[in-house]
Structures are given as C-alpha cells and as structure tokens.
Amino acid sequence: MTTPSDLYxxxxxxxxxxxxxxxxxxxxxxxxxxxxxxxxxxMLRRMSLVGDAMAHAIxxxxxxxxxxxxxxxxFMTAGGLIAGFVVALLAGxxxxxxxxxxxxxxxxFYLISLAGGVVxxxxxxxxxxxxxxxxxxxxALDDPTLLLLATSASINLVVLAVLFxxxxxxxxxxxxxxxxxxxxxxxxxxxxxxxxxxLVAGFHALGTLLSVGLMMLPAFAARFWSAxxxxxxxxxxxxxxxxxxxxIILSYHLGTxxxxxxxxxxxxxxxxxxxxxxxxxxxxxxxPRAHLSA
Amino acid sequence: MRxxxxxxxxxxxxxxxxxxxxxxxxxxxxxxxxxxxIIGPNGAGKSTLLKALAGTLPPLSGSVSFEGSKAxxxxxxxxxxxxxxxxxxxxxxxxxxxxxxxxxFGAFSQHDRTTVLEALDRVxxxxxxxxxxxxxxxxxxxxxxxxxxxxxxxxxxxIDEPFAAIDTKTVRDLMHLVRxxxxxxxxxxxxxxxxxxxxxxxxxxxxxxxxxVAWGKTSxxxxxxxxxxxxxMIEANDPxxxxxxxxx
Numbered sequence: 001m002t003t004p005s006d007l008y009x010x011x012x013x014x015x016x017x018x019x020x021x022x023x024x025x026x027x028x029x030x031x032x033x034x035x036x037x038x039x040x041x042x043m044l045r046r047m048s049l050v051g052d053a054m055a056h057a058i059x060x061x062x063x064x065x066x067x068x069x070x071x072x073x074x075f076m077t078a079g080g081l082i083a084g085f086v087v088a089l090l091a092g093x094x095x096x097x098x099x100x101x102x103x104x105x106x107x108x109f110y111l112i113s114l115a116g117g118v119v120x121x122x123x124x125x126x127x128x129x130x131x132x133x134x135x136x137x138x139x140a141l142d143d144p145t146l147l148l149l150a151t152s153a154s155i156n157l158v159v160l161a162v163l164f165x166x167x168x169x170x171x172x173x174x175x176x177x178x179x180x181x182x183x184x185x186x187x188x189x190x191x192x193x194x195x196x197x198x199l200v201a202g203f204h205a206l207g208t209l210l211s212v213g214l215m216m217l218p219a220f221a222a223r224f225w226s227a228x229x230x231x232x233x234x235x236x237x238x239x240x241x242x243x244x245x246x247x248i249i250l251s252y253h254l255g256t257x258x259x260x261x262x263x264x265x266x267x268x269x270x271x272x273x274x275x276x277x278x279x280x281x282x283x284x285x286x287x288p289r290a291h292l293s294a
Numbered sequence: 295m296r297x298x299x300x301x302x303x304x305x306x307x308x309x310x311x312x313x314x315x316x317x318x319x320x321x322x323x324x325x326x327x328x329x330x331x332i333i334g335p336n337g338a339g340k341s342t343l344l345k346a347l348a349g350t351l352p353p354l355s356g357s358v359s360f361e362g363s364k365a366x367x368x369x370x371x372x373x374x375x376x377x378x379x380x381x382x383x384x385x386x387x388x389x390x391x392x393x394x395x396x397x398x399f400g401a402f403s404q405h406d407r408t409t410v411l412e413a414l415d416r417v418x419x420x421x422x423x424x425x426x427x428x429x430x431x432x433x434x435x436x437x438x439x440x441x442x443x444x445x446x447x448x449x450x451x452x453i454d455e456p457f458a459a460i461d462t463k464t465v466r467d468l469m470h471l472v473r474x475x476x477x478x479x480x481x482x483x484x485x486x487x488x489x490x491x492x493x494x495x496x497x498x499x500x501x502x503x504x505x506x507v508a509w510g511k512t513s514x515x516x517x518x519x520x521x522x523x524x525x526x527m528i529e530a531n532d533p534x535x536x537x538x539x540x541x542x
Binding site for chain 1: 348349350367369371375376377379380381382383386387390393394397398399426427
C-alpha cells in the first residue's frame with residue numbers, strides 16, 4: 001500500500017534533499033525547451049540524422065578545448081561551437097556550389113572533423129578522459145554550466161521565433177521562398193546554427209552523442225499526438241521535460257547513469273506513442289472502426 | 295491598363311545548362327496585359343524560359359527586362375516542389391502569397407485574412423482553410439496554389455504546366471480564373487500541352503523548339519507547318535557541339 005509519504009520519498013524527497021538533483025532537473029528543463037522544437041523541424045525536414053552528424057562534428061572541437069585548457073566550460077563550449085559552425089558552413093557551401101547533396105556534404109565534413117580531432121588528441125599523447133564529453137554529467141552541473149544551458153535555451157527560443165516564418169516556408173516550399181525573397185540560405189544556416197548550439201549546450205549534461213536523443217526522440221513521439229506544427233512542438237517539449245524528470249528520479253532510485261536513463265525514458269515514451277498515439281498510433285490503426293459516410 | 299506597352303522584353307536570350315542551350319537566341323516582347331501560351335515538345339525550353347523570367351536561372355547570354363523598375367512577378371513552377379507531409383494549413387500556405395508585402399516579420403491585417411479567404415472561395419475551396427495540406431487531392435492542391443497566385447496580386451503571372459494530372463472540371467475552373475486575371479489586365483504566360491485549351495483561351499502563343507518556331511496570334515502560330523517544324527527538333531544536345539558563333 002502506497003501512502004502519500006511514500007510517494008513523497010519517491011518523487012519529491014530526492015529533489016528536496018539534494019541540490020545536485022535540483023540542478024540536474026533545471027538543466028534538463030532548459031535543454032528540453034530548446035531541443036524540442038528544433039527536433040520537430042529536423043524530423044519534418046527529413047534531417048533526423050543531421051543531429052547525429054553534427055554531434056560527431058562537435059566532439060573533436062570540444063576535445064580540443066579540453067586539450068588546451070582542461071575541463072574548462074568556456075574552451076570546450078567554444079571549441080564545440082566553432083567545430084559545429086565550420087562543418088555547417090562548409091557543408092552549406094559544398095551543397096550550393098557542387099553537385100553533392102546536403103546529406104553527402106554534411107557526412108563528408110563531420111567525418112573529416114571527427115578523424116582530425118582524434119588525430120590531434122592522440123598527437124598530444126595525453127589520455128584525455130573523454131567520458132565527460134561523450135556522456136555528460138547531469139548531476140554535476142555547476143552554476144556557470146546551468147547559466148550556459150539557460151542562455152542557450154533563451155537564444156534558441158528567440159532565434160526560432162525570428163526565423164519561424166521563413167523556416168516553415170523553406171520546409172514546405174523552398175522554391176517559392178527563393179522566388180519571393182533571398183532569405184532561404186540565411187534561414188537554413190541559422191537553423192543549423194541552432195542545432196549546433198543545442199548540441200553543444202546538451203553535451204555538458206548528456207554528452208555529445210546522447211544529447212541528440214533529447215532532441216529527436218521527443219519529436220518522433222510528438223508526431224503521434226498532434227497533426228499541427230505548433231502542437232508537435234509543444235508535445236515534443238513536454239515529452240522532453242517528462243523524460244528529464246522521470247530519468248533523473250529513476251536513475252536516483254536504480255543507481256543507473258542519469259544521462260542514458262533520461263534518453264531511455266524518452267525512448268520509452270516514444271515506443272508507447274507509437275502504440276497508443278491518437279494520430280496514426282498502431283492501436284488506432286488496427287482497431288476495427290467503422291468508416292464515416294463522407 | 296497601359297495598352298500595347300511591353301511588360302517583358304527579351305533580347306537575344308540564350309538559356310541553358312552546362313553551356314548547352316535550352317532556349318537559343320530568343321528575341322521579342324510580351325505585351326502588357328497579354329495572355330500567352332507557351333507550347334512545344336518536351337525539352338523545348340519552355341520551363342527554362344519561365345525560370346529565367348522568374349529570375350531563378352541566370353541567362354547564358356542576352357537579357358530579360360521588365361517594364362517599370364520593379365515588376366511584381368508570381369511564378370508557379372511545374373510540379374511545385376512542395377512537401378505534402380508538412381503540417382501546414384491551407385490558409386497558412388495561401389497566406390505565404392503575401393510574403394512580398396509582409397516579409398518574414400510583418401504582421402497580417404484583418405484585410406489580409408479576408409483576401410486569403412476570398413481567394414480560397416474563388417478557387418472553390420471555401421471552408422478548406424483549416425485543412426492540413428497532406429489531406430488534399432492533387433486537384434485541390436493545384437486550386438490552393440492558384441489561390442496563392444491570386445493573393446500575390448502580381449502584374450506578371452508565370453504558370454508552368456499547371457494541369458498535368460488534373461481533371462477536366464478543375465482545369466475549366468482554373469482557366470476561368472486565368473481568364474479573369476487576364477480581364478484585370480495582368481500579363482500571363484502559361485506553359486501548356488493541351489492544344490484545344492490553347493486555342494480556346496489564349497489569344498497569343500509562342501511555339502518553342504529550343505529556337506523560337508513561331509510567335510504571335512494563336513491562329514497564326516498553330517499551323518501544321520509550325521507543328522511539324524517543332525516536332526523535328528532533336529531533343530538530345532550534342533556533347534561535341536562547337537561554340538555558337540551567331541552574332542549577338
């Protein structure tokens with residue numbers, strides 16, 4: 001029999017007791033606010049794997065920052081941002097001036113970036129502990145890092161609001177945008193910059209590779225709950241927040257690593273959405289329902 | 295409307311890809327307020343010409359000029375490159391026709407909304423404004439795109455093969471709309487393959503087969519001679535072609 005006080009111990013207690021739990025929660029909330037809407041746009045533009053490519057592109061930059069200045073928030077963030085922006089810009093350039101399509105261009109540069117980063121790191125001969133960069137540390141977020149996550153989320157929402165109209169039009173009808181205005185490539189680069197910003201902010205909490213998970217899995221889940229763009233962005237943000245809360249509590253009680261647990265929760269919500277989502281969920285699809293008259 | 299002035303003038307215009315001409319040395323004018331069909335076999339350069347007029351393809355040589363410093367052009371490309379799965383409503387898509395007025399940030403007035411709803415009504419889609427794009431049929435989507443053309447309120451309208459895989463009733467409805475735009479004095483160019491439609495609705499006609507075959511009144515252009523001439527065009531370009539030495 002569960003009593004209210006059991007429930008308190010289970011859900012609220014850990015946060016009331018430990019500051020690192022509260023910090024982790026705030027960090028994940030900030031990340032979800034930025035990553036949710038971005039993930040929805042990536043999914044709708046069939047760029048779901050771009051997040052992954054970008055995460056790989058960022059990794060060497062962050063590692064270089066680490067080599068130069070140790071576990072420095074500023075250097076690792078700057079390194080990641082620079083590596084991500086350079087790859088996005090070069091890929092954009094190659095897409096525009098050569099026959100290669102964007103997926104090919106992005107793949108080529110993230111691979112070069114990744115290999116270059118590994119070579120540089122090994123040249124220094126240090127056995128860098130990249131575990132932090134790879135898997136993050138949700139439960140060790142200090143003030144400056146939290147500030148970075150919050151700043152990133154704020155920039156994200158503002159820039160997304162500014163880019164929103166051209167971004168939607170570039171998704172739906174890029175040719176039309178090109179005939180009525182010149183903002184197409186600026187919009188696209190701005191959007192990729194947001195992806196990079198999100199992932200760089202995300203790697204402090206979840207690591208470069210897993211932070212893609214908090215961006216994409218909620219977006220995929222959202223597809224099964226809403227038919228409108230606004231609805232999907234709202235649901236994706238909500239799913240991100242839910243995964244964050246659930247993941248942190250579960251990892252506390254089960255003693256599992258927090259980052260992967262959060263992403264697993266997002267994955268679980270995604271799988272459940274596939275099953276019972278009210279927009280084309282499998283259950284609705286295979287449930288015998290009478291058709292309408294018109 | 296300014297009578298008999300020229301809305302679009304092309305001078306010795308050559309367009310193409312990889313230096314191979316798709317439209318070769320085209321010279322002439324589209325009169326303001328004219329309604330012209332552009333016809334010719336596949337690969338004749340019809341779509342290429344519209345792209346250049348819309349400003350999305352720079353000429354290899356020659357020039358395109360418009361009357362007035364800033365002509366408003368609306369362009370509906372062939373098989374518009376639209377993502378049907380994107381969750382956008384019919385109303386929002388038609389509203390993008392106001393882009394030149396509002397830009398990326400400008401606000402929409404109540405009047406703008408009325409304009410959009412009227413356009414939807416005009417193309418026979420009243421009540422469809424909240425529908426998501428992916429739920430429309432091919433014909434309905436084409437009607438939506440015509441509503442957007444209307445909302446753009448352009449002086450020059452370029453339409454590229456708008457009736458591929460569209461049923462007769464929709465074609466009739468949309469052609470009546472085109473005729474209505476013509477009555478409002480807009481300059482309209484449409485690429486078409488249906489000769490009956492061209493004869494019925496279009497006073498002027500340009501027959502292209504890479505080179506211009508004939509250009510003028512539709513009855514003068516649609517002759518057996520011209521058609522045979524157009525059909526004789528060799529579609530494939532010659533990879534070993536010499537440089538063109540025709541005087542500019």
